Amino acid sequence: FYFLFYFYFPSISLGFLVGYGTHLLGDLVTKQGLRLFYPFKFRIHGFLKTGGKIESFLFLFFGIFDLFLIFKLIFEVYL
Structure with missing residues (x-):
């Protein structure tokens, strides 16, 4: 595929x-x-454990990290 x-x-x-x-x-x-x-x-x-504290922390951490990478990409392109 x-x-x-x-x-x-x-x-x-x-x-x-x-x-x-x-x-x-x-x-x-x-x-x-x-x-x-x-x-x-x-x-x-x-x-x-699915739905546990560690999973929630990892989700939040990688979500913030993704936002950081997106903003970094946007501002590098337009500056």
């Missing part, structure tokens, strides 16, 4: 790949885990 997307939209395909990859990594660190090889029952578990 990524390769089809890459050929039709090469300028934004890397963003989608990084976003999908980080989403899977985020699911891997939760206690519910992730079944990477779906038909098999093997599941990789993490240490974070």
Whole structure:
């Protein structure tokens, strides 16, 4: 799927790949885990509780960090 997307939209395909990859990594660190090889029952578990304090802190931290990067990009382009 990524390769089809890459050929039709090469300028934004890397963003989608990084976003999908980080989403899977985020699911891997939760206690519910992730079944990477779906038909098999093997599941990789993490240490974070979904909806817990650590997850809320990480969400806030990365949200502020994203805003910082967006503003940095905007002001570097127009200055």
